[in-house]
Amino acid sequence: SQTIHQWPATLVQPVGSPLSLECTVEGTSNPNLYWYRQAAGRGLQLLFYSVGIGQISSEVPQNLSASRPQDRQFILSSKKLLLSDSGFYLCAWSVIHEQFFGPGTRLTVL
Amino acid sequence: KNEVEQSPQNLTAQEGEFITINCSYSVGISALHWLQQHPGGGIVSLFMLSSGKKKHGRLIATINIQEKHSSLHITASHPRDSAVYICAVSRGSGGSNYKLTFGKGTLLTVNP
Numbered sequence: 001s002q003t004i005h006q007w008p009a010t011l012v013q014p015v016g017s018p019l020s021l022e023c024t025v026e027g028t029s030n031p032n033l034y035w036y037r038q039a040a041g042r043g044l045q046l047l048f049y050s051v052g053i054g055q056i057s058s059e060v061p062q063n064l065s066a067s068r069p070q071d072r073q074f075i076l077s078s079k080k081l082l083l084s085d086s087g088f089y090l091c092a093w094s095v096i097h098e099q100f101f102g103p104g105t106r107l108t109v110l
Numbered sequence: 111k112n113e114v115e116q117s118p119q120n121l122t123a124q125e126g127e128f129i130t131i132n133c134s135y136s137v138g139i140s141a142l143h144w145l146q147q148h149p150g151g152g153i154v155s156l157f158m159l160s161s162g163k164k165k166h167g168r169l170i171a172t173i174n175i176q177e178k179h180s181s182l183h184i185t186a187s188h189p190r191d192s193a194v195y196i197c198a199v200s201r202g203s204g205g206s207n208y209k210l211t212f213g214k215g216t217l218l219t220v221n222p
Contacts, residue, residue: 032208038151043214044196059209088151094208097141097200101153 002027006091006102013109019064019078021105023091026072031093033074035066039087050074081109113137116197116213123220129184131216133197136178143210144171144182145196153196156182187220194218 003026013019025031035047046059048066056066063082067075074091086109091102115134123129133142144156157164157171159180164171168187173180184191194217198210 034209036210044198044210044212046209046211049209090151090153097143097208098155098158099143099208099210100155101145104151104153106151 002093002100004091004093004100004102006089006105008105009103010106011108013081013107015083015109016080019076019081019085019107021076021089021091021107023074023076023102024072025074025093028072028093028095030071031095033068034092034094034099035074035076036090036092037087038090039084044090048076083109085109112213113211114197114199114213116216118216119214120217121219123187123218125188125220125222127187127220129187129191129218129220131182131195131197131218133180133182133213134178135180135197135199137199137201137211139199139201141200142173142180143198143200144180145198147194147196147215149193156195184218189220189222192218192220 005024033050036044037047038044048058050056050068053068064078089105092099113136117132141158141160143158145153146156147153159171159173168185170183194215196215197213200208200210
């Protein structure tokens with residue numbers, strides 16, 4: 001069966017520090033991968049998606065970047081965090097329409 | 111105007127009540143999703159549908175493609191149903207168009 005992992009589960013970082021969130025999927029090949037963010041009091045927003053290794057599409061201009069170095073690995077990064085980067089970050093995968101979500105990372109930028 | 115609108119934003123019910131959450135969308139879609147988010151933040155996919163009706167236990171989801179409207183029903187509600195319910199749509203076909211556009215969610219509280 002398929003499993004999706006995210007780490008860390010929670011993170012508190014100072015403004016201006018770097019960020020690396022990792023997502024890995026098991027039990028499937030060549031999935032579409034997604035990074036979503038849920039800011040406090042707001043709905044989910046798609047940040048990045050990837051249809052294959054090295055292929056990244058960005059949905060909104062922002063302080064973040066994403067990479068897909070392996071088929072089942074998706075990484076969300078920032079060189080310098082802003083206060084507005086705080087939120088709940090979810091990774092998801094799909095093969096066709098149905099999406100499966102990871103447990104999420106709660107990021108607090110102070 | 112958001113592409114996906116949900117109502118109500120908040121809903122409080124007594125245990126046992128029949129609950130309906132509505133979702134309207136303004137774009138052509140290939141699938142509509144109902145998701146459940148518990149207080150810890152984790153999200154579970156409840157339904158994905160493109161026509162008609164689906165049922166899973168006490169949950170029923172319906173969609174009317176012509177009216178661009180979907181409803182999520184919970185029969186015999188229970189306090190453990192308390193969560194945020196999110197409607198989302200996906201469009202087109204092919205890898206890039208499986209990305210989801212979300213409603214803002216409905217916070218459901220079921221009191222014992």
